[in-house]
Amino acid sequence: MGALRVESFGRTSERSWNSIAARIDEIENDCFGAGAFAPDELRRAFNAPRNLAVLLWDGDLLIGYTQAEPRRGGTYYIANTAIAKRHQGRGLVQLLMQRLYADVRAEGGRFIERDAAIANGYADAVLRAHAADVLETFDHDSEYGPQRFIRMRVPPP
Numbered sequence: 295m296g297a298l299r300v301e302s303f304g305r306t307s308e309r310s311w312n313s314i315a316a317r318i319d320e321i322e323n324d325c326f327g328a329g330a331f332a333p334d335e336l337r338r339a340f341n342a343p344r345n346l347a348v349l350l351w352d353g354d355l356l357i358g359y360t361q362a363e364p365r366r367g368g369t370y371y372i373a374n375t376a377i378a379k380r381h382q383g384r385g386l387v388q389l390l391m392q393r394l395y396a397d398v399r400a401e402g403g404r405f406i407e408r409d410a411a412i413a414n415g416y417a418d419a420v421l422r423a424h425a426a427d428v429l430e431t432f433d434h435d436s437e438y439g440p441q442r443f444i445r446m447r448v449p450p451p
């Protein structure tokens with residue numbers, strides 16, 4: 295295990311998309327299987343001018359990411375969060391989220407929205423972690439199975 299670190303990624307990053315695209319695709323497929331975004335969708339999501347993304351590294355190995363896009367009214371929608379299976383269960387999602395929330399605040403964002411899977415317990419975990427900031431939730435079906443929509447304030451630093 296190497297040193298853990300998070301890194302913001304965007305169109306202006308020194309790191310090139312080409313240097314991480316294959317590993318992002320690998321993690322995406324590892325985590326989502328048939329529901330994975332296609333390589334083109336990932337490229338667009340990570341490189342669109344105003345989108346935000348955060349990478350999680352264990353030494354030289356990319357092990358996770360989260361990615362968000364701006365919506366109206368100071369809101370960012372978290373479209374994708376994944377940590378490679380063999381690195382899950384170490385409490386690392388919080389590192390990704392803290393950096394993403396900092397980047398959202400730096401862009402002037404005040405609200406976060408996401409659709410979180412219900413079946414694997416992620417929606418409940420997000421609500422436990424963010425109870426103080428949640429503004430609205432509702433459950434709905436999707437092509438990826440039952441999801442919970444969550445709207446919340448961007449947590450304070």
Ligand SMILES: CC(C)(COP(=O)(O)OP(=O)(O)OC[C@H]1O[C@@H](n2cnc3c(N)ncnc32)[C@H](O)[C@@H]1OP(=O)(O)O)[C@@H](O)C(=O)NCCC(=O)NCCS
Nearest residue numbers: 325375376377382383384385386387391410411419420423
């Ligand atoms: C979802 C995923 C990124 C979480 O990573 P993980 O390594 O399994 O979870 P961790 O060990 O880092 O963290 C779990 C703890 O972090 C906290 N946590 C969970 N989500 C959080 C969030 N969004 N922000 C801050 N803290 C969070 C919770 O306290 C949770 O503890 P609890 O369940 O005991 O309450 C990972 O399981 C994954 O990639 N899953 C497959 C893809 C997926 O389902 N992505 C989500 C899209 S709906």
